[in-house]
Amino acid sequence: MDAELKNELSRQGIFTTTLEELYNWGRKSSVWPLTFGLACCAIEMIATTMARYDLARFGAEVFRPSPRQADLMIVAGTVTKKMAPQVVRLYNQMPEPKYVIAMGACAISGGPFKQGYNVLKGIDRYIPVDVHIPGCPPRPEALIDAFMTLQKKIAAQSLTGEERPRYLHADEPSEFPVPEYGAHDLEPPKNVKLWNIIYKTAAKEPSSAGEDGSGKD
Amino acid sequence: MMEAAIEELTVRDAAGKGEDALLELSLGPHHPSTHGVFRMDVVLDGERVMRLKPVFGYLHRNHEKIAEGASYLASMPYTDRLDYIGSLTNNWAYALAVEKLAGIEVPERAEYIRVITAELTRLQNHASTIGFLTQEMGASGSPLMYSFREREKILDLFEALTGSRMMCNYMRFGGCRVDLPVGWMDQARKVVAEFPRFLDEFERLLTGNEILLARTQGVGVLSGELAIQGGVTGPILRASGVNYDIRKVDRYGIYERFDFKVPLGEHGDVYDRYMVRVLEMRESLKILNQALRDIPAGPIMDAKTKIRGFRPKAGEAYGRIESAKGELGFFLISDGTGNPYRYRVRPPSLINLTVLEDMCIGSSVADTIVTFGTIDIVLGEVDR
Amino acid sequence: MDLEKIKSDIEEAVLDCRLQIVVNPSPSAQHSLVVAREHAAAVARYLRDDAELRLDYCSNVSGVDWLDTETSEKVKTKKLVDGVEQEVEEVRKTRTPGYLEAVYHLYSMEKKHGPLVLRQRTENRGDGVTVASLTPVWRSAEFQEREIFDLYGIVFEGHPDLRRILMWDGFEDHPMRKDYVEPNDYEYEPTPHDAVIAKAAQARETERR
Numbered sequence: 049m050d051a052e053l054k055n056e057l058s059r060q061g062i063f064t065t066t067l068e069e070l071y072n073w074g075r076k077s078s079v080w081p082l083t084f085g086l087a088c089c090a091i092e093m094i095a096t097t098m099a100r101y102d103l104a105r106f107g108a109e110v111f112r113p114s115p116r117q118a119d120l121m122i123v124a125g126t127v128t129k130k131m132a133p134q135v136v137r138l139y140n141q142m143p144e145p146k147y148v149i150a151m152g153a154c155a156i157s158g159g160p161f162k163q164g165y166n167v168l169k170g171i172d173r174y175i176p177v178d179v180h181i182p183g184c185p186p187r188p189e190a191l192i193d194a195f196m197t198l199q200k201k202i203a204a205q206s207l208t209g210e211e212r213p214r215y216l217h218a219d220e221p222s223e224f225p226v227p228e229y230g231a232h233d234l235e236p237p238k239n240v241k242l243w244n245i246i247y248k249t250a251a252k253e254p255s256s257a258g259e260d261g262s263g264k265d
Numbered sequence: 266m267m268e269a270a271i272e273e274l275t276v277r278d279a280a281g282k283g284e285d286a287l288l289e290l291s292l293g294p295h296h297p298s299t300h301g302v303f304r305m306d307v308v309l310d311g312e313r314v315m316r317l318k319p320v321f322g323y324l325h326r327n328h329e330k331i332a333e334g335a336s337y338l339a340s341m342p343y344t345d346r347l348d349y350i351g352s353l354t355n356n357w358a359y360a361l362a363v364e365k366l367a368g369i370e371v372p373e374r375a376e377y378i379r380v381i382t383a384e385l386t387r388l389q390n391h392a393s394t395i396g397f398l399t400q401e402m403g404a405s406g407s408p409l410m411y412s413f414r415e416r417e418k419i420l421d422l423f424e425a426l427t428g429s430r431m432m433c434n435y436m437r438f439g440g441c442r443v444d445l446p447v448g449w450m451d452q453a454r455k456v457v458a459e460f461p462r463f464l465d466e467f468e469r470l471l472t473g474n475e476i477l478l479a480r481t482q483g484v485g486v487l488s489g490e491l492a493i494q495g496g497v498t499g500p501i502l503r504a505s506g507v508n509y510d511i512r513k514v515d516r517y518g519i520y521e522r523f524d525f526k527v528p529l530g531e532h533g534d535v536y537d538r539y540m541v542r543v544l545e546m547r548e549s550l551k552i553l554n555q556a557l558r559d560i561p562a563g564p565i566m567d568a569k570t571k572i573r574g575f576r577p578k579a580g581e582a583y584g585r586i587e588s589a590k591g592e593l594g595f596f597l598i599s600d601g602t603g604n605p606y607r608y609r610v611r612p613p614s615l616i617n618l619t620v621l622e623d624m625c626i627g628s629s630v631a632d633t634i635v636t637f638g639t640i641d642i643v644l645g646e647v648d649r
Numbered sequence: 650m651d652l653e654k655i656k657s658d659i660e661e662a663v664l665d666c667r668l669q670i671v672v673n674p675s676p677s678a679q680h681s682l683v684v685a686r687e688h689a690a691a692v693a694r695y696l697r698d699d700a701e702l703r704l705d706y707c708s709n710v711s712g713v714d715w716l717d718t719e720t721s722e723k724v725k726t727k728k729l730v731d732g733v734e735q736e737v738e739e740v741r742k743t744r745t746p747g748y749l750e751a752v753y754h755l756y757s758m759e760k761k762h763g764p765l766v767l768r769q770r771t772e773n774r775g776d777g778v779t780v781a782s783l784t785p786v787w788r789s790a791e792f793q794e795r796e797i798f799d800l801y802g803i804v805f806e807g808h809p810d811l812r813r814i815l816m817w818d819g820f821e822d823h824p825m826r827k828d829y830v831e832p833n834d835y836e837y838e839p840t841p842h843d844a845v846i847a848k849a850a851q852a853r854e855t856e857r858r
Contacts, residue, residue, distance in 0.1 A: 084295065086302055087324055087645055088349035088431065098413040113297035130817050131302055131323040134294055157836065160343065161326040163334070165824045165831050166816065185431055231821040233832035322815035330825060368676030493705050493758050496789020509758045580675025583709065583754050583764060596711050596754070599675065609711040611754075616789050648815060 068207050075119075075145070076202040077107040079195075082118035082142070086125025089152040092185045093124045101188035106195055115141040120198070122191075123177075126154035126161055127168045129234050133226050139175045140223040144215035147202075149194055150177045153184045160184065173238035175224055176214075286310060294323045298401045298634050301644030305621075305637070312629040317622045321615075324648040332608035337363055337438070337575050340608065345432040347593075347610060348646045350393060351386040353423070354588040356436035361517060362584030362595035363438045367577035369570050375440035376519045377560040381453065382426070382435070383586075384549040384556070388460065389416040390589035391500075391542040392467075394641045398539065399471065401638045402480050408471065415463050418456050425449055438575065439567030450557060457553045464546060472543070481535035485624045485636030488533060495620040498613055499591030500545060501640060504530035504537040511587035522559075523552045538639040576603050583611075590614055590641055610649055614642035650765060652680050655702070662699075663691045671768065681752070681766035689769055689781040690807070696755060696765070697786055704765055707787035709754040712797035714774070714826050717747040747774050749803050753783065753790070771803060774826075782808035800825035 054064055085093055096103045097111065112118040115138045127135055139148070150171055153159035158169035171177065178201060181194045205213050214220045224242065227234040293304035302323035308316040328347070332340040344359045345352035357379050364371065371379075389412075396412035420430040425446055427433040435442050471477055487497070492505045502509055510527045512520045528544035530537030579601040585594035591613025598607035617640050625633040656668050659682075669683040684692050696704045721742045727734055749771045756763030769780040782805035784790045794805045795814040802823035805811055813820065822829055835845075835852040 083297055088346055090301070091349060091431065095413060095417070098417075099410050100414070100417050126324060126326055128323060128325055130325065131294065134323075138295060160346070161328075161331065163331060163831075164327045165330070165829070166322075166325045166327055169834060169836050187430070229817045229819045231819060233834065237832070237834045322813075322817070325815045327824065365677040366675050494788045496707055496787065507758060509761075514761045578675055580673050580677065581679065582673075582675055582677035583679060583766075584677075585708070592708065594709055594754075596709055596752070598713065607711065607713050609709070611709040615792055619789055619791055 069203075071207065072203045072205060076199040078109075079107055079120045079147070079198070079202075080118050081108050081111050081120040081122050082115055082138070083111045083113050084121055084123060084138070086123070086127065086131065087154065089124035089154070089185045092188055093122060093151065093191060096188040096191045101192060103192065103195065106192065106199070108195065115139075116143065118142055119145065120147045120149065122149045122151050123155040123171050124151040126159060127171045128164075128166045129168050130166060130229075132168050132171075132174060132234060133228070135171060136174045136224055136226045140226070144222050145213065146215075146222075147178045147198060148175060149179045149181065149198065151181045151191060151194070152186060153182060156180045156182065168234075172242075174227060174242070176242060287315065292630075293320075298638070300397065300638070300642060303642065303644055303647070305633075307630070307633070309630065312631075314625050314628060314630065314633055317625050317633070319618050319621055321618075321644065321647050324644045326649065328649040329608050329610065332605060334604065336603045337577075337605060338572065340605075341436070342432065342434045344610075345434055346645055347612070347649060348588065348590060348614070348643045349431060350643060351390045351589050352431060352433045353382040353386050353427075353435060354586065355593065356433065357383055358584065358586045358588065358593045359595050360436040360438055361586060362582055362597050363577070365584045366580060366582035366597050366599055367438070367570075367575075369439045369567055371440055371567060372564045373519070373561055374444075374563040375565045377556055378441050378445065378565065379436065379518060380520070380523070381553060381556050381560070382423070384553050385419050385422065385453075385456075387549050387589045388546055388553075389419045391546050392416060392463075394589075394639075395467070395471070395539060395542060398535075398635070398638045399477070401634050402477070408467065411463065411467060411470075415460065418459075422449070422453055422456060425452070437566065437572060439570035440565045444565050450560075453553075454557055457550060457557065460550055461547075464543065464550075468543060472540070477539075478536065480632075480635060481539060483532075484535045484628065484632045485639065486532065486534045487620060487624050491620060491623060492533070495623075496616045497591070497620055499587070499589070499617065499641075500538055500541045501591070501617055503527065504541045505533035506531060511585060511592055515585070517584075517586060523555050525549075525552050535635055535639050574603065576601065581607075585611065588613065590643065590646070591617055593646075610646075612646040612649060614640070614644075614646040618642060618647065650762060652682065652765075655765070656682060658699075659692055659695055662695050663688055666692060668692075679764060679766055681768050683768045683770060686769065686779070686781050686806075689783065690786060693767070693783045693786040696767075701760075702765075703757045703759045704755040704763070705787075706756045706758045706763075707753055707783070707789045708756050708764065709752075710783075710790050710793035710797065711752045712801040712803060712825065713750040713752060714801060715747045715750065716827050717774075718745050719743070720745070748772065749774060749778060749801055751780060751794070751797055751803060751805075755787075778802055779804045779806055781806055782811075784808050799823075802826065 057064055121139060150156050155171050158167050161167045162169060179194045179198050181190050183190055215222055224239060288309045290307050290309055291304060292307060294302040304320040306318045306320060307314050328343050341356060344355040347355050392412040392415055396409035399408040400406055423433055424430050426449060427435040487505050489505045489507045492502050492507060506529055508527060508529055513527060525548045528541050530541050577599045579599055581598040583594055583596045585592050593613055594611035596609040597605050600606040624636050652670055656670060659668060660666055666688040671681045671683060673680050696702055719742055721740050723738050724741050725736055726739055727736055751769045753767040755765045755767060771778045771780055780803060782794055784794060785807060794808055795811060797803050798805060798811055799813040799815050800823060835848045
């Protein structure tokens with residue numbers, strides 16, 4: 049059904065949609081985040097929910113403290129190796145469909161503290177991330193932009209077919225293994241299966257490590 | 266001595282109920298009212314806390330090790346991330362320590378700018394702390410909205426001056442990075458003129474409020490002797506009646522030119538800590554009015570100091586300031602090269618936690634959360 | 650705060666105690682006293698309770714790691730070279746063993762003066778890493794001494810609860826020591842520099858295999 053016919057009908061008072069659109073519209077307009085601030089980015093996240101940059105008008109009305117009631121985990125702040133098992137455990141406890149926003153440089157890749165013996169170089173070593181926000185800390189407008197990007201991503205998800213999201217595939221995992229504290233480092237240092245799923249396409253590009261034989265890196 | 270007292274409590278209260286009467290619970294690291302990733306291992310008898318052990322390290326980002334491998338100037342942005350609510354005071358503390366180490370003089374205008382930014386930071390810090398405290402008491406964010414409204418005005422000033430709302434990276438060794446932009450002073454005067462109205466509104470809402478009085482008076486009492494023993498500094502120490510404000514004791518910068526009082530509490534409970542913070546905000550306004558009136562023209566940076574390639578002589582220095590949370594100090598050992606040999610942060614939040622157990626023994630879990638909220642910790646500082 | 654006078658007062662008051670003054674060459678002029686392990690607690694108690702000093706507030710406890718240093722100097726000696734006695738320049742290397750150190754900054758809340766810097770040194774960096782804990786004298790040292798134990802490995806004798814504070818309990822290294830090697834968790838970086846280039850080359854080798 050093309051857009052013109054839809055508009056014409058809606059002007060007459062007849063509202064047409066598909067099941068997919070309706071389902072996605074309901075989900076994207078009521079994403080409830082988990083209160084999960086770790087460090088400085090948490091203060092910007094709180095500022096985003098306050099009166100000036102109101103996040104509630106986008107649907108994130110209530111920040112739930114319990115993972116069982118939340119849809120979205122905004123990892124705001126540096127994830128350290130001591131905290132990483134707790135983050136993965138919380139992610140496992142969230143019910144599907146669930147999303148992760150990595151807010152700030154530290155959650156994406158370790159950030160300014162990358163050369164740290166206790167810093168996890170990015171939360172996407174253990175859990176899949178949907179939206180990354182660069183910045184240190186990202187401005188509240190950047191967080192709102194990321195939220196809108198997530199809403200667009202949810203709106204584009206289909207219910208059937210090969211492109212359907214992870215939670216509708218029967219054999220995809222929705223819980224990821226929790227790392228353990230080792231003697232010198234976490235064990236395992238990263239979730240290799242997850243890493244290869246996300247980054248195998250990146251590894252094929254010529255500008256990444258391993259393929260480029262030039263002396264640049 | 267403390268262990269023996271707790272043993273007695275345990276035996277006496279569990280008498281007749283059996284060993285299973287005590288519940289060991291871990292509050293955190295993910296908890297709606299721990300300000301960040303902080304964990305308290307409590308042993309409970311019903312609702313009452315028998316023993317409390319703080320566990321942290323969940324945000325340990327080894328700032329000190331990174332500083333050993335970086336130059337002195339490169340550590341300045343990392344100091345922003347210590348107490349991430351008040352980054353300009355952290356910058357000043359570090360700059361003060363390096364200036365002590367290398368014997369650098371700071372021009373007068375830069376000192377005035379430092380005082381203005383430090384007092385603005387103190388204002389927004391105390392406002393946020395009280396807002397978070399009321400949220401822990403169940404006020405669901407309403408006073409916090411008012412605090413953050415004022416905080417946004419002050420952050421606008423910081424952004425106009427330094428380029429960033431939170432991570433300002435503004436102080437340099439020997440002065441400040443850039444001068445005040447055109448129109449900044451008028452905007453600052455406007456913010457300072459409007460702040461007392463916010464404070465009056467806040468106090469009308471909170472100070473005589475029955476619920477606040479019932480939940481904070483007599484809760485989390487800390488005596489003056491224990492506070493000194495435990496090395497507690499900042500508003501908590503002054504609420505317990507000890508007159509020790511580093512701005513008056515060390516007289517660093519140009520604080521001796523300003524006329525302000527140091528509010529002291531009497532009982533050392535949560536209500537006193539709340540009132541000390543409110544009164545400190547009023548004193549900060551006095552200092553700001555005086556500083557904004559008297560600031561002279563002039564250079565903002567010491568002309569003799571090199572910014573890049575800065576190599577102080579070998580030696581060590583300990584410099585400290587009164588930040589909004591307490592005494593923030595930096596201990597630096599230099600070996601003559603461009604990187605410090607040892608860089609140590611003295612974190613007020615960590616040392617204020619030493620007496621958390623003493624304050625919370627015997628109180629209920631709800632009171633523990635409120636007491637913990639008044640210590641006003643920031644995990645970036647505790648764990649560095 | 651006249652350090653010489655304080656040193657002689659302490660040596661009178663505490664039996665068999667000999668302190669050492671370390672001069673601080675920087676303009677801050679914060680000189681320090683080194684105290685041996687056996688007398689540390691007694692000296693601390695004297696500093697806290699003395700009527701003039703009343704240093705009742707221990708502000709900061711830091712750990713420092715001094716590595717073994719090797720100094721070489723050229724010395725002119727007379728040696729037999731080819732049967733003829735000649736003056737030869739020889740390079741003589743002296744090795745000073747390293748140690749770990751705990752530095753205490755003390756202030757007085759009553760008298761509003763300070764700082765007095767107190768230092769305790771360990772014997773070496775290997776197995777002789779015990780010093781006395783000053784937590785029974787100043788409770789503010791409790792968490793800070795635990796942190797030094799965690800990150801440097803100095804064992805404080807007399808501490809009520811000595812265990813790791815910032816790293817997890819199973820961690821086995823002392824990360825703030827100068828010779829600590831980080832675990833290799835290299836991740837692709839678009840602009841590697843300095844030491845990271847070596848790590849990048851190594852990671853490329855392991856990935857190819």
